[in-house]
Amino acid sequence: MNFPILISVFVFLMTMLVIFWRPKGINEAWPAAIGAGIILITGVVSFNDVIDVIQKIGGASITIMSTIVMAVILESFGFFHWAATRLAKLAKGSGYRLYWYIQLFCFLMTLLFNNDGSILITTPILILLLRNFRLKPHQKIPYLLTGALIATASSTPIGVSNIVNLIALKIVHMTLYMHTAMMFIPAMLGLVFMSILMFFLVKQKLPKKLPDLTNDIEQSFFRKNFHPLKEKVTVTTKKQRTAFMLKIILFVFFIRCSIFAASFLSIPIEIVAVLGSLILLLWRWYYLRTSPYDILKKTPWHILIFAFSMYVIIYGLHNSGLTVILLKICKPIVEQGLFQATFLMGGLVSILSNFFNNHPALLIGTITLTELHLDPVNLKTMYLASIIGSDIGSLLLPIGTLASLIWMHILKQHKIKVKWKDYLKVSLIAIPLTLLVTLFLLYHWINLIIL
Secondary structure (H helix, E strand, C coil): CCHHHHHHHHHHHHHHHHHHHCHHHCCCHHHHHHHHHHHHHCCCCCHHHHHHHHHHHHHHHHHHHHHHHHHHHHHHHCHHHHHHHHHHHHHCCEHHHHHHHHHHHHHHHHHHCCHHHHHHHHHHHHHHHHHHCCCCHHHHHHHHHHHHHHHHHCCCCCHHHCHHHHHHHHHCCCCHHHHHHHHHHHHHHHHHHHHHHHHHHHHHHCCCECCCCCCCHHHHHHHHHCCCCCCCCCCCCHHHHHHHHHHHHHHHHHHHHHHHHHHHCCCCHHHHHHHHHHHHHHHHHHHHCCCCCHHHHHCCCHHHHHHHHHHHHHHHHHHCCHHHHHHHHHHHHHCCCHHHHHHHHHHHHHHHHHHHCHHHHHHHHHHHHHCCCCCHHHHHHHHHHHHHHHHCHHHHCCCCCHHHHHHHHHHHHCCCCCCHHHHHHHHHHHHHHHHHHHHHHHHHHHHHHCC
16 A cells, blocks of 8 residues: 555544544534645645645535525524424424424425534524423434434435535536436435334324423514614514515525526526625615624634535545545446446445545545446436435434534533434434435436436
8 A cells, every 4th residue: 555545544534533523522624624734735635636626616615605604694683583483383282293393494494505504503493492392301302303314314405405415516517407307306205205204213202292382482582682773674573573584585595596597507606695695694784783794703614624625635535546446346336227326326425424424425426426437317317326325324323424413513512412322213214214215216217307
């Protein structure tokens, strides 16, 4: 084994170890940046490679950061407290009904923003909601766990809901529009299957009847944050607040649709995403008189460093010959037919994700695909299968995705203990079955619309 391979493998393994361990709550961007620095200093990745990395992750990173900025702005409007109150009221005292509305809420937050942003948004809101219901710890965990699983898996239907999906799209030269046309139906059916399966797995732990809320979350938020002197237009009544929030939802939905239209028209989607976040920022300034500078503090800019650094490390593995090994494994199976190839990529990326996290796993899988010299249909289908493995199959273990790591960190901050045993009781059944069903649906959907 030569020096570049030794360096690349060592740096990759140490980086993933520190990210999983997170000593003293260290941000995942730090070990990734240090690892990338070592790879660059040792010359495993050249300057030209770095330029290539920036070109591939630049647009995706800007798009994802713009949607996170929009999420931060909506939080300052009180949108999520308003949504939590709506959840509580829609549940009408039923613990089972609350489960389904939480699933829908988490799904929509991921579609409107992205999986990491959805976890950052929904987890604190659900913790607040469940505490106001005065639920016992063992009753909270099923809601929090299934909500996190569906929020992360919901990045599968549309590529714009996950930064690593967007980066991979660039590598295989696939538009966001084409991704959605080929993936949306099988992925949505897979998510429905997953939600139903998880419901039956946790049903016995869900309370049939919910106690009354201890206070109105929405009302307390607006009393604290909205004052006549601060805002141009007063939104004090519930009817006014609902109308105000619906306007915001329609605007975000319009921007989301515009991103797909831009992809179809070959317009850089990051332009639309940035424009949408700027308009929403000005809207907030008008209503709340809040300076835009707070966005600089609240936006998790470290995601850009993490994405760039991880891609540099993966590029180092690629340059050292890892993809050659994977090619030898994949090629004989791919030659057997598209059905076998679909399950191969979904399964391979799932396994790699649960061992090494889905960010590097999907990037490794996608780079390998480009070396197989496949025809366009097979390439796109196998790529979509790898997305399913990265977004759904990766959830088998709580270390398989960055979103899961963020979720565990938030729970720890709120002193909520979720044991691996609790997680695995759901994931060991729900995730493999959902993975197989979604891959099966993808294969037959592609046969229906293309082949």
